[in-house]
Amino acid sequence: MELSRTFEWRGRTVAWDRLGQGPAVVLCHGTPWSARLWVPFARALSREFTVYLWDMPGYGQSSKHVGHAVDLGVQGELLADLIGHWGLTDPHVIAHDYGGAVSLRAHLLHGAGYASLALVDVVALRPWGSEFFRLVAANAEVFAAQPPGVHRGALEAYIGTASYRGLTAEQLDTLTAPWLTVEGQRAFYQQIAEADERYTAEIEDRYGDLALPATVIWGTDDTWIPVDRARRLADAIPGATVELIAEAGHLVHYDAPVELATALHRWLVSQRPR
Numbered sequence: 230m231e232l233s234r235t236f237e238w239r240g241r242t243v244a245w246d247r248l249g250q251g252p253a254v255v256l257c258h259g260t261p262w263s264a265r266l267w268v269p270f271a272r273a274l275s276r277e278f279t280v281y282l283w284d285m286p287g288y289g290q291s292s293k294h295v296g297h298a299v300d301l302g303v304q305g306e307l308l309a310d311l312i313g314h315w316g317l318t319d320p321h322v323i324a325h326d327y328g329g330a331v332s333l334r335a336h337l338l339h340g341a342g343y344a345s346l347a348l349v350d351v352v353a354l355r356p357w358g359s360e361f362f363r364l365v366a367a368n369a370e371v372f373a374a375q376p377p378g379v380h381r382g383a384l385e386a387y388i389g390t391a392s393y394r395g396l397t398a399e400q401l402d403t404l405t406a407p408w409l410t411v412e413g414q415r416a417f418y419q420q421i422a423e424a425d426e427r428y429t430a431e432i433e434d435r436y437g438d439l440a441l442p443a444t445v446i447w448g449t450d451d452t453w454i455p456v457d458r459a460r461r462l463a464d465a466i467p468g469a470t471v472e473l474i475a476e477a478g479h480l481v482h483y484d485a486p487v488e489l490a491t492a493l494h495r496w497l498v499s500q501r502p503r
Contacts, residue, residue, distance in 0.1 A: 230268045232282060232290050236314050238307055241297055244290035245283035245311070249275025252344070253317050254497065256282050257308070259326020259352065260420055261388065263289025265403050266325070266482050270490055278497065281315060285331070289407050293416040301327060301352075301428035305334030309341040319344040321497055326454075326479070329353045330429050337435050345442040345500045347493060350451050350479050354433060354458050354465075355426050361387065362424050369422035373415045380414050381405070393450040393478030400483055436465040443469040444496050448477030448484060 232244035244264075248271050256267040264282040271280040284291040286307065287299030308331055312320065319342045324332040329351020335341040365372050375383070388404050389396060396404070408417040443466045447459035456473065463469040472492050477484035 241286040242292040251278040253320035257324040257328030300423040304331040308335040309339035323347040365421040391479040448481040453479040
């Protein structure tokens, strides 16, 4: 699916699209992913909801301009403005990975209102970021200058570790494609180099202030962000529920798509007025 619409924001072009009719649902992706990861779920949910997909700047089909910051601070401000651009009042928000920190920052720091929040294997609690992140941060220009074949091999190996069951060739192609151009290779290492725990440190103490329905959904075999974070995060958010999905890693979308789709649909239906 190609995102057919754009939003111009501070010199960046944000690719987005909308499917279906009904209550608004905004899907937020993480790193190194894009909206493509959410497309099958968006299509399924579009039978009952208006679903909004978007690529963060520096990712997927959005612009990847040299010199434009792509950190979590920038993305949180953008999401708040994007929701305003869409004219939405309190949409349901579903976030994965970095999308968790982005959506939490948009709500807590920039005034974005949500009807509910579903957090799927998200970046929200310290510590986060792997040894690979730290290595790239110290040598971003070197990594960006690797021969394309070397970059592709490293990228495929890195992404492959996010799945518990293993990725098909088609799935791997979907996830790696945005990062295999010259522009994409540079952008891949830039977004890792700009990862910084201070963006979650700024908001962690405020999770107890969240006054909205929230659920935390996690793959039990996530090696990128271990499952103990699920309970810690739910404990930090008043009234939050937890749902664990067995035999699923960080890419729960591919490891357990039926279970994830069911959990998300059940959550959204439970938020309907009675």
